[in-house]
Amino acid sequence: MSENYRNNFLKEVEERVEEGHWVKMCMQCGVCAGSCPLGAHWAHPPQELFMMIRAGKREEVLTSDSMWMCTSCYNCVVRCPRKLPITHIMHGLANLAYRLGLSPKNQTTQKFASMFWNNLAQTGRVNELKLSLGMYFKDGFGQGIKNAMAMQSVGLGMVKAKRLNPMELFGGHGIKDKSGFHAMLKKAREIEDRRKNFA
């Protein structure tokens, strides 16, 4: 309790979260919370998250699934009278939580985000077939089969329309200079780690 309503966590957020320096500028009007189309599904709307950061509730903020609910509709950003880039801050907070290993396990958005990234980082291109199959099977083999059967007609239709190539399941195509791409990502990660003070 001794750390509450102090600058510590706010400072950490400013340092390690994309656009985190905006958090202190929130004036608690609640327009973001009222504007969010998914607002009812958030345990803590952005206004509350900002207050929690200022109140020093590090654990509660970073383990929350709230910021993972953001769908990037930008309604809040458009409406914020203080012009806070709320959407970016939500993604920044989610990212920090994930990097610290505090984000809620099995949160769907988070799962999808990491699958998407891993999929992309491998070949430099998103393999849509593997990505969607990965999502179908994320809750186990049985559920995966059920999901696949439910989407059967859509899938076959896409194959017929040549929007989906079943052969992509075996490897798939990537970009030309894959090792260069990997080196670039590695370097970017190093820079980010240094900047955001990750070991």
Added chain:
Amino acid sequence: MADMKVAAYICQGCGLGERLDTAALASVAKKEGKAALIKEHEFLCNADGIKMIRDDIANEAVTHVMIGACSRRAKTEAFGFTDVCVSRANLREGVIWSQPETEEARETTQEMAEDYIRMGCAEVKKMTLPEGDPAAVTERTLLVVGGGVSGMTAALEASKAGYKVVLVEKSGALGGWAAKLHKRTPGKSPYKDPQNTPVAEMAAAIEADANIKVYLNASTSKTSGAPGRFEIEISTESGSTTIEKVGAIVQATGFELYDANKLPELGYGKSANVVDQAGLEALAKAANGSPIKRPSDGGEVKTVVFVQCAGQRDDSGKHLPYCSGSCCLTSVKQAMYFKEANPDIDTVVIYTDLRMPGNGEDFYRSGQEKGVIFTKGKVSGVEAAGNQCKVSFQDLILNDQVAIDNADLVVLATGQVPNSGVDIDTKLKAEIAAAAGDNSLMEAYTASQQEGAVQPISMLNLTYRQGPDVPQLKYGFTDSHFICFPYETRRTGIYSAGPVRRPMDMVQAMEDATGAAMKAIQAIENAGLGRAAHPRSGDLSFPKVRLEGCTQCKRCTVECPFGAIDEDEKRFPLFNQARCRRCGTCMGACPVRVISFENYSIDTVGSQLKAVDVPDEFSEKPRILILACENDAYPALDMAAMNRNVYSAFVRVIPVRCLGSVNTIWINDALSSGYDGVMMMGCKHGDDYQCHFVKGSELANIRMSKIGDTLKNMSLEEERVSTFEVAITDIERVPQLINDYAALIQKIGMSPMKGF
């Protein structure tokens, strides 16, 4: 008066000629109005028409002019003859524009116009020309009471405008509260950082100004006289007294901070580390830029908590119920003192609502940028533990009962309490509340009068009959209309400025002081010309009283909203012309009707209402008298007519200076002459009054609440006299009120008092 010659002029312009039979109107003016000279003109307000009237005044020795044309509010310049008495029959707005343009309505429209001609002729005959005050004098010197930022601003502004100033300050130096500040909240762009106070510069400017005479360690021990000729006794601490003669007064007596000792639950007095905002300014001033130390042991300050609304906006009745409008800015400024010395110091502002007037929003944003933490919460208690304090509060965003354990310094934002002196209305207000069934005010008043209780010290020590200070509105702030006339107090020639008028910050106080100084200068000049100040600015008429008929009932001296009437040695009312605002409240109050103005009297109105032709009981043509306040209701009626909002043809409207000037004899006369109803239209009264004379409409309402018995004695229904609150914007509502009332009269039937 032997030479009175009445001329009646009837205009045919603006459609009057087409809608009305002006020849018939002329014959009414001749036969019934007894006008000696009657002329019709096709366009009376043009150069030719005005020349005609002018020539008649010059060649025909016309002394009284009745103009049957538009409303008295229109063409005031063209018809503004100052050498003759003028009355206006409102044929345009009052008749043709407020009546339907149909064949069926022609008869009633003509009757209405004829009545207004009768009324105009009757009124003008009772008028004499106001002569003003030939003995009017004025002293072109302004007294400023209070040497704080407001007072110094008023003094400097008045001096710049070419007036001499006497500045009285109770302490030994100029500067007031501002002199105690380390820095002030910013008064100019970009509103980001605290600034130095203007005290040193202003004090130097005052010292260098030959127009300004300063009395330090002094107070105004006696204030007598009236605008233009106030006599001020200034007593200094050393015991010497001086008399200064001034023309007007600006009261800038400022405020005291609410006593934090009344807030033990917030730790004040229990730990040296709990201070109020003044206490923190003293610490900052002592530190002078170096880090502020913990008062209890001189230790390093790492965490500061600011508690907003400490003893303010309190609904329990124990503390101040209002917001002081400046403490949020001050807390942001004080948090910046710490952030400037060391950005790592945690500064937390706990607020329920941040209120940042003026450009304060920019300052708030700057505070956020500097890392001041703002949290919406309600502090429940502050406990001292060693050299630190525990601040417990409810976080209103997270809905959490929490505490900050190790605050090194806690600053309480207590509010402003005005230095307005003695509340001369307390007893009166308590009596009114007690009559309405609320005894709490009376109990408080009785307790405050008990022996040993601390009595407030008078600021001005006025020798006025009604009391030594200017009247207060609420919470001790001086009575002035918040929006319409912010600096006017209820004492003519005395203007209040700064936090004594309402809570405010320095930017607002300086603006206020400038405004009050300008109003005071107007009052000085008007007094010199023997003219009224706001709102009948320029009026030369003045109440005359027939003392031989006076019964010394004291109603005029008590009811005058402006304390204009004192008592002489024989206990007769003593009118002070320069203090008078010409509202006529005294005339309305006088039970023996000995008070009148030259151009506005019991007779001018009484003869008008008696001049109206009242048809008999079986005519199905009732007559309703409307007494309309000329400030709001009458213009509303005019504007309704401009919009062609039609109303009943059975009403006859007489404008009055204020409902407060309505004498009950008019009501009696109207009812006994066979009117079927009387509508009185005045301004809103109460704490959020709109009455230009502050108390007029309220007094009228009190008087009329007692008229029910009279009506019963006359065997008349109570509805026959009704009072309405009308605002100037009620241009849709007023015709509706009239029509509803006319329908009501229709329902209760014609008055039985006709034809006597």
